[in-house]
Amino acid sequence: MLKMQCAKPIRKRLRKRNIKRSRVPLSKTSSVIFAPSADLTTEGKEEFAVLRGFHFKLDRAVMVPVQRHWILSTLSVELGKDRIGARGYALRDGMNAATYDVVIVGAGIVGAACADECARRGMRVAVVDREMVGSGATAAGMGHIVVMDDSEAQFALTRYSQQLWQALRRDLPEDVEYDQCGTIWVAADEEEMAEVRRKHDYYAQRGVPTLVVDSEALQRLEPNLRDGMAGGLLVAEDAVLYPPCAARFLMERAQELGAQLQLGAPVTQIGEGRVRLSDGVEIAGGMVVNAAGAWAPELTRGMEIKKRKGHLVITDRYPGFLRHQLVELGYLKSAHSVTSDSVAFNVQPRRTGQILIGSSRQYGAEHGEVDQAMLTRMLRRAQEYMPGLGQMSAVRTWTGFRAATPDKLPLIGPWPGDKSLFLATGHEGLGITTSLASARILVDQITGAKPEIPIEPYLPSRAVKEVAHA
Numbered sequence: 517m518l519k520m521q522c523a524k525p526i527r528k529r530l531r532k533r534n535i536k537r538s539r540v541p542l543s544k545t546s547s548v549i550f551a552p553s554a555d556l557t558t559e560g561k562e563e564f565a566v567l568r569g570f571h572f573k574l575d576r577a578v579m580v581p582v583q584r585h586w587i588l589s590t591l592s593v594e595l596g597k598d599r600i601g602a603r604g605y606a607l608r609d610g611m612n613a614a615t616y617d618v619v620i621v622g623a624g625i626v627g628a629a630c631a632d633e634c635a636r637r638g639m640r641v642a643v644v645d646r647e648m649v650g651s652g653a654t655a656a657g658m659g660h661i662v663v664m665d666d667s668e669a670q671f672a673l674t675r676y677s678q679q680l681w682q683a684l685r686r687d688l689p690e691d692v693e694y695d696q697c698g699t700i701w702v703a704a705d706e707e708e709m710a711e712v713r714r715k716h717d718y719y720a721q722r723g724v725p726t727l728v729v730d731s732e733a734l735q736r737l738e739p740n741l742r743d744g745m746a747g748g749l750l751v752a753e754d755a756v757l758y759p760p761c762a763a764r765f766l767m768e769r770a771q772e773l774g775a776q777l778q779l780g781a782p783v784t785q786i787g788e789g790r791v792r793l794s795d796g797v798e799i800a801g802g803m804v805v806n807a808a809g810a811w812a813p814e815l816t817r818g819m820e821i822k823k824r825k826g827h828l829v830i831t832d833r834y835p836g837f838l839r840h841q842l843v844e845l846g847y848l849k850s851a852h853s854v855t856s857d858s859v860a861f862n863v864q865p866r867r868t869g870q871i872l873i874g875s876s877r878q879y880g881a882e883h884g885e886v887d888q889a890m891l892t893r894m895l896r897r898a899q900e901y902m903p904g905l906g907q908m909s910a911v912r913t914w915t916g917f918r919a920a921t922p923d924k925l926p927l928i929g930p931w932p933g934d935k936s937l938f939l940a941t942g943h944e945g946l947g948i949t950t951s952l953a954s955a956r957i958l959v960d961q962i963t964g965a966k967p968e969i970p971i972e973p974y975l976p977s978r979a980v981k982e983v984a985h986a
C-alpha cells in the first residue's frame with residue numbers, strides 16, 4: 517500500500533542522488549521543477565515525490581511523472597528514458613479487439629472533455645495519448661476561465677463554456693482549485709478606459725455582469741498595482757482552475773462510465789474509422805476525433821493550425837498580494853497579432869498564494885526551451901504594472917504550444933472527405949475555458965442532437981486547404 521511520509525527536504529535527497537532540480541522530461545513542450553515543499557511517499561522500496569496531484573518517481577537518472585491512481589495499478593514505468601513510459605489502466609490487448617463508438621486521439625483537456633461527454637451520452641469510447649492525461653498545452657496553460665468578446669462566435673463559445681464550468685463546480689475535486697476570483701481588465705490610460713466602457717456595454721447587452729472601476733476603486737481592489745492606472749473592468753464571473761487536474765477529473769469521470777484509456781501510445785495515422793498506433797496496432801471506432809492539440813495537423817493534413825509558443829512563470833507563495841486575475845487591455849492587441857512576437861501583463865492568483873505570471877506569444881518557435889529574451893520581456897512588462905513582482909522568487913518557468921487557427925476560432929465538427937473523422941482542436945489560448953462547450957457541440961454533431969449555440973463558426977469545413985490524411 518502507498519504510505520505517505522514527509523521526510524527530509526526533497527532538495528537534499530535529490531542532491532544526494534545526483535538529481536538536478538531543473539528539468540524533468542515530462543514532455544517536449546513542458547518541464548517540471550520540484551518544489552522544495554513536495555511530499556515524499558514510498559511504495560515498497562520505490563520512492564515518489566507528490567506534487568499537485570502527480571507522482572514523480574525518483575531514480576538515479578530521471579524522475580518519471582506518473583499519475584496518482586495508476587501507481588496502485590498495473591504500471592510499467594520505463595526509467596531513464598526521455599519519455600513517459602507509463603501505460604494507462606486500460607490494457608492495450610483489451611483495446612485491440614474492441615470496436616468503439618468513438619476513438620479520441622489526445623488526452624488533453626479537450627480530449628478528456630469529449631470523452632466525458634461521449635461516455636455520459638452512453639457511447640463506448642476509447643482515448644489514446646502518446647504521453648499522459650493533460651500533458652500537452654493543458655499542462656502549460658494558465659487555467660483562466662474567461663469570457664471573451666473578440667467576435668460573436670468567440671463570445672458565444674466562451675460564455676457557454678464558462679456557464680458549464682459553473683454548473684460543474686460543485687463536482688470538481690479540491691485539487692482542480694476552481695476559484696471564481698474574477699478578472700480585472702486593467703486600463704493604463706483614458707484611451708483604454710474607452711475600451712473598458714465598450715466592453716462593459718457589450719457584456720451588459722449579453723447578460724454578463726461587469727463593473728467599471730475608476731482609478732481609486734482599482735487601487736482598493738488591487739493595492740499592488742502601480743499608481744496612476746486609469747481604471748478597469750471587473751468581470752466577476754470569470755474564474756481560474758488548475759488545468760491538468762481538471763483534465764484528469766474529466767477523464768476519470770469518463771472512465772467511471774466505461775471509457776477506456778491508453779497512454780504512452782503514439783498515433784501515426786487516423787481516418788476511415790481507424791486509429792493506427794506506432795507499433796502497427798489498429799483501434800476501430802465508428803467515429804474518430806482528432807483532439808491532438810497543436811499536433812493535430814500531423815494526423816489530418818490540410819488543416820491550418822500553427823503552433824503559438826507561450827511562456828509562464830510561477831512564484832513562491834505570497835498570500836494576499838493578488839486577488840483577481842489581472843490582464844492589461846493591451847493584451848487584446850498582442851493576442852490578435854498574427855505575425856509578431858508579443859508579451860502582455862497577465863497575472864493570476866493561485867490558492868496556494870503563488871502568482872502565475874504570463875504571458876507571451878510567439879510564432880515559428882518550434883522548440884520548447886525557455887527563451888530568456890522573451891522571458892525577460894514578459895517579466896519586465898509584468899513589473900511595469902506590478903513593481904512588487906520584481907522582489908519575488910520564481911519557483912518554475914515553462915513553455916507550451918497553443919494551437920492557433922487563422923480566424924482565432926477552434927475547429928469543432930466533421931472533417932470534409934471522411935465521414936468518420938471529427939476535429940476538436942485549434943483552441944489557441946482558450947482551450948481550458950472552451951473545452952466543455954467544445955465537447956458539448958462536438959458530441960451534439962456526432963449524435964445529431966440540437967446544439968445550444970450556433971455551430972457554424974467552428975465547423976472545420978471553413979478552413980480546409982486540401983483534404984488528405986497523414
Ligand SMILES: Cc1cc2nc3c(=O)[nH]c(=O)nc-3n(C[C@H](O)[C@H](O)[C@H](O)COP(=O)(O)OP(=O)(O)OC[C@H]3O[C@@H](n4cnc5c(N)ncnc54)[C@H](O)[C@@H]3O)c2cc1C
Nearest residue numbers: 622624626646652653654657658660783809826947948949
Ligand atoms: C502559456 C499558455 C497559457 C494558456 N492559458 C490559458 C488560459 O488561461 N485559459 C485557457 O482557456 N486556455 C489557455 N491556454 C490554452 C490551453 O492550454 C489550450 O488551448 C488547451 O490546453 C488545449 O487542449 P487540447 O486538449 O486541445 O490540447 P493538448 O493539451 O495539447 O492535448 C493534446 C494531446 O494530444 C496528444 N497527442 C498529440 N499528438 C499525438 C499523437 N500523434 N499520438 C497520440 N497522442 C498525441 C498530446 O500528447 C496531448 O496530450 C494556454 C496555453 C498556453 C500555452
